Amino acid sequence: MAASSKSNCIPAVSIDSALVTALRETPGTGKVYSVFERAINILAPWGQLVTLAARRLDDAPWTIRAEVRDWSSTGIQAGDPADFSARGISFDSADTLVLLPGAREWFAKRIPLADITTAELASGATALGGLLEAHGVRGGILAASAADDAASAGASGPTAFDAGIAQGLRAAREALETAVRAGDSAAIGEAALQLLGLGSGLTPAGDDFLCGLALLAAQPGSRLGAARGALAAVVAQHADRTTLLSWTTLREAVDGRVRESLLELLNQLFRRRAEDPAGLARHLRAPVDRALGIGHTSGTDILSGLLAGLRLETELRGSM
Secondary structure, three states, X not given: OOHHHOOEEEEEEEEEHHHHHHHHHOOEEEEXXXXXXXXXXXXXXXXXXXXXXXXXXXXXXXXXXXXXXXXXXXXXXOOOEEEEOOOEEEEHHHOEEEEOOOOXXXXXXXXXXXXXXXXXXXXXXXXXHHHHHHHOOOOOXXXXXXXXXXXXXXXXXXXXXXXXXXXXXHHHHHHHHHHXXXXXXXXXXXXXXXHOOOOOOOOOHHHHHHHHHHHHHOOXXXXXXXXXXXXXHHHHHOHHHOOHHHHHHHHHHOOOOOOHHHHHHHHHHOOOOXXXXXXXXXXXXXXXXXXXXXXXXXXXXXXXXXXHHHHHHHHHHHOO
């Protein structure tokens, strides 16, 4: 349908390069999966979950950022059909078209690790660990690994369910780290499966932790290749263990494709390679804060996985 036939034409700001190809090769009709203030998730004709994001969010895999502040005010609702083409995504139910021509293509950058020294990895881990301990949001992985009772400020304390989740996250995380150190692919897969879908919300804490670990493992020159392979296999085989949004996010993470704010943080982590941990922490405060703003505890949980990856990468290099 032509753009002029829609009363509400919204220009796109940027679009994931992989999505550009998919729209050109597989046009058709999809279905709105969920609608939030800052994002709409749509099941595309080819079965992929695609996100329409407000401009203030960062670029991400399978995402289009558009000139919108509040998607919930557009009238688009879950279940509405969505027509996909190279020109845009059209919603007849809301008389709305998201226009794609002119949008900037986004490519997920790679951060080579081969030239990063063991000392620089250790310094980065120390800086990130300190920032997470001081500013991370407790209630997911951080609560499970550092202070089980800190997740609840109320007098009643955490529920038995919360305590059980915290214990499960801690045990599975420790098992995963032990398996990675040993290079045991089977055990890595078993521990990752325990974490997959563990927690509450659209992206459970266990998935977010795996996402952060997978991000580092997917970078060129990482020594976490065995972990990446095992994680990729678990994710590919067990889509039913978690939410569609979380599974999609994790599937992309094992290929090193995550939100731009996370990639920029990883890039900044090694940009000032001569800095001591304290100086590096000051330099990282702004990008860490941006990452911590993802979801409620999701940012903290993802960075906890990244921190685990940095520490494991450091240990594996030291043992070789």
